[in-house]
Amino acid sequence: MTTPAQSRSSRKLTWGRVFVYRIAVGVAMLILEVLFFTCRFRYVGIDRFRKLVDEHGAVIPVCWHQHLLICARFLVSKHISPPLKPGFMISPSVDGEAPTWLAQAYGVHVVRGSSTYSGMRAVRGIKQAIEKEGISAAVTPDGPKGPRFKFKAGAIYTAQIARRPVIPIAFAARPAWVLKTWDKFVIPVPFGRICIAAGEPFYPQRDMSDEQMEEAQREMERRMLETYRMAKAELERK
Template sequence: MKIPIDPAAFAPVLAWLFKLWVRTIRFEPARDNTDFVARNERGEPTILALWHGEIFPATAFGHTLTSQVVTFVSQSKDGEVIARVLERIGHTTVRGSSTRGGVRALLQAKRIMERENRMAVFTVDGPKGPRHKPKEGIIFLAQRAGAKIVPIRAYPVRKKVFDKSWDHFVLPFPFTRCPVYVGEPMAVTTEKLTKEVLERETARLEARMLALGPK
């Protein structure tokens, strides 16, 4: 008789492993621009923008600063495991993505940001790409919440890159150095979000994110 095992049951172990893994990584912010946490605590709404492929090292860096965030997780079965792990490390999660349940998740995140003063975390090219092409949801949320977008890039020195995945997922090795680059906060337009305006704003965010990194 086959006994089904719910993968989400492993969330406590995975969360423990994640926190242990994070403690071994030596994060090196390129400059002192990590005051986005303090700005949010002062009541300035903030959204952190990450690339999907860098979600592990970027989330790990954020975990060293705060867990006062609300994170978007897809409604897939894999998303259920991820959501439980993130909740174990202190995140609030909302379920939805650009392909399913997106608008409801955005509005839910806005309410959580306002009620609990949490930063939102957005993997802007997820859940399925194209790689390094931001979706429009982050612009919509930033305008509705009156928030600024802070791009973050992480570059672990020793890592495994999963080249066959669409996002080239990066897994930092334990005990590696990890330079981190935090961009200046980006204020979005107050114009009506027509197709043309959304294309312009996502292109502006894309350029800012791609410019972050070693020179």
């Protein structure tokens, strides 16, 4: 199910782009399934994550854009019980078409919009999905184009209006490829080792001033970094 939002981009979804994106989606699915079939996984903080899902019915998982591949696949896996009903906020631009198709291939609810205050329409769509359908709306708070590791306000605002916790997730992998993209996108190598971590939940105040929102964003940046460090430390254990 997709909730549409008008794109601000002047780029058009041409037949050529549709063809390329469809191939890209198929390749991405193949990569994901190979990785999840061949890699050895460890998990940190997942029991707490499960308890939060059980308690709230829906949560707001967040991961940096560079970790989207594995974290998103984890959210649609069977490693979370009670089952999570994942959803994603994806850019309304043409560049968001391929990720939208990939998410829909896994049966994921998609809301098209940004992770900034300007994405208010998308945030309202996510609020409805959370409250009416129990969707856990995942957000990449530094997406879609950065700055890298800069936590934008959208996820926190969504948590405020939906009264759900924001939960940072991250992964560490060895070995892994790091792409030369703005986000330094990480792709684990097949047959390698991956550790997925869920960090400390954040419960934003119902009402916050601009200064309090900025402080909350800095706090989430700290928790995101700490979550990655948890994954990395567990991966390095013998």
